[in-house]
Amino acid sequence: MSISWYLAVSAIVFSLGALGVMTRRNPxxxxxxxxxMLNGGNLALIAFSRMWGNGDGQILAIVVMTxxxxxVCIGLGMIVAIYRRNLPIDVDELxxxxx
Amino acid sequence: xxxxxxxxxxxxxxxxxxxxxVLRNPFYSVLALVAHLISLAVLxxxxxAEFVAAVQVVVYAGAVMVLYVFVVAYVGGESxxxxxxxxxxxxxxxxxxxxxxxxxxALLVELLIALLGTGLEATSGYGAGYVAGPRxxxxxxxxxxxxxxxxxxxxxxxxxxxxxxxxGGVVLARRRGGIGEDEPEVFVPLDVPRPRGTxxxxxxxxxxxxxxxxxxHTQASTVHTGAGQPS
Numbered sequence: 281m282s283i284s285w286y287l288a289v290s291a292i293v294f295s296l297g298a299l300g301v302m303t304r305r306n307p308x309x310x311x312x313x314x315x316x317m318l319n320g321g322n323l324a325l326i327a328f329s330r331m332w333g334n335g336d337g338q339i340l341a342i343v344v345m346t347x348x349x350x351x352v353c354i355g356l357g358m359i360v361a362i363y364r365r366n367l368p369i370d371v372d373e374l375x376x377x378x379x
Numbered sequence: 380x381x382x383x384x385x386x387x388x389x390x391x392x393x394x395x396x397x398x399x400x401v402l403r404n405p406f407y408s409v410l411a412l413v414a415h416l417i418s419l420a421v422l423x424x425x426x427x428a429e430f431v432a433a434v435q436v437v438v439y440a441g442a443v444m445v446l447y448v449f450v451v452a453y454v455g456g457e458s459x460x461x462x463x464x465x466x467x468x469x470x471x472x473x474x475x476x477x478x479x480x481x482x483x484x485a486l487l488v489e490l491l492i493a494l495l496g497t498g499l500e501a502t503s504g505y506g507a508g509y510v511a512g513p514r515x516x517x518x519x520x521x522x523x524x525x526x527x528x529x530x531x532x533x534x535x536x537x538x539x540x541x542x543x544x545x546x547g548g549v550v551l552a553r554r555r556g557g558i559g560e561d562e563p564e565v566f567v568p569l570d571v572p573r574p575r576g577t578x579x580x581x582x583x584x585x586x587x588x589x590x591x592x593x594x595x596h597t598q599a600s601t602v603h604t605g606a607g608q609p610s
Contacts, residue, residue, distance in 0.1 A: 281381065281382055281425075281505075282502070282503050282504060283501070283503070283504065283505070283506060284494065284495055284502045284503055285385065286422065286426065287494040287495070287502060288491060288494065288495060289389045289392060289393065289422070290494075291487060291490035291491050291494055292393055292396070293392060293393065293415075294486075294490065295483050295484070295487035295490060296393075296397060296399075296400055296483075297399075297400075298482075298483050299400060299479060299480060299483030299484075300400035302476075302478075302479030302480075302482060302483060303400075303479045303480065303483075304400070306405055308405045308408075308447070308450065308451060308454065309399070309408050312409065312412050312447070313399060313400060315412060316396050316412070316415070319415070319419055322431075323392075323419060323423075324494075326423055326426050326428045326431060327426055329426075329428070330426040330506040330507070331501050331506050331507065332501075332507060333506065333507025333516060334507075335516060335517070335521055335522065335525050336525075336530075338428050338430070338431050338517065338522060338525075339525055339526060339530050339533070341431050342431060342434060342522070343533060343537055345438065346537040346540065347540065348439075348443070349438070349443055349541065349544070350540055350541060350543075350544035351544075352443050352446060352447070353544040353545065353547070353548040354544055354547050354548060354551065356447070356548070356552075357549075357550075357551030357552040358551055360454070360551070360552040361552055363453070363454045364554070369454060
């Protein structure tokens with residue numbers, strides 16, 4: 281398959297992730313949709329890396345995975361902290377920094 | 380053969396992404412994301428990125444998703460689907476959600492125009508030349524050589540970022556307000572005194588709240604663990 285098919289799949293995945301970030305209210309699912317957006321970016325990076333025959337895109341994809349793991353760590357820690365304070369797990373209710 | 384595999388994997392990728400967005404239960408969303416990640420690893424393999432595909436399956440679908448499953452099981456909570464929110468949340472909420480859908484659709488159209496209508500002629504090709512071999516493009520030897528030569532600073536920065544995130548996760552998720560002055564100190568098996576609420580697993584599951592912690596200590600430490608419980 282030509283490279284543009286992979287790019288189309290990555291655009292669809294990125295848009296679905298953006299849609300989920302904008303419409304879902306559970307912060308866990310918002311984090312999952314952020315992962316979707318990062319994965320769409322990763323697929324485009326690796327497709328372009330294959331297109332040029334150059335490994336830099338793959339290194340960048342691995343770095344993106346590292347950043348995603350850090351984001352999951354911090355985000356899930358925040359969700360657990362919110363849960364322990366008996367606050368609602370809902371991004372519409374969590375509007376203030378000083379709750 | 381590779382075209383058939385591409386379509387199967389691409390359908391898996393998109394179906395997994397749709398499942399993450401529309402499924403009602405967060406647990407099922409996590410499982411859909413696992414399916415999405417494994418299908419995406421197949422696409423990476425088709426693009427000759429063997430090491431990245433292996434990392435994707437082992438680290439992402441294996442480790443990160445297990446963390447997600449644990450947090451979903453701990454927090455739980457019913458999420459609600461998009462359709463139900465549209466029905467019950469009144470005009471403002473449904474307007475916001477409709478606006479989100481419109482912005483997402485516009486983003487998709489824009490990305491497709493940018494990616495498929497590009498002037499880069501190589502995107503309609505099949506990629507650069509590829510010769511199979513033990514140290515060729517995408518193999519662990521190739522990636523490792525790049526990471527330790529050209530991208531050494533990036534590699535070190537990524538490891539430092541992981542360290543910061545690990546410390547931040549521990550600080551964020553620890554038990555709050557547990558280090559009080561009136562609480563008695565407990566003894567860990569090494570006979571080092573420490574205050575309550577400094578993050579043992581027994582306290583994490585609630586054994587430190589009102590009940591004596593179930594520990595396997597000898598007499599020297601059980602004197603302290605049971606004392607001063609107001610329950």
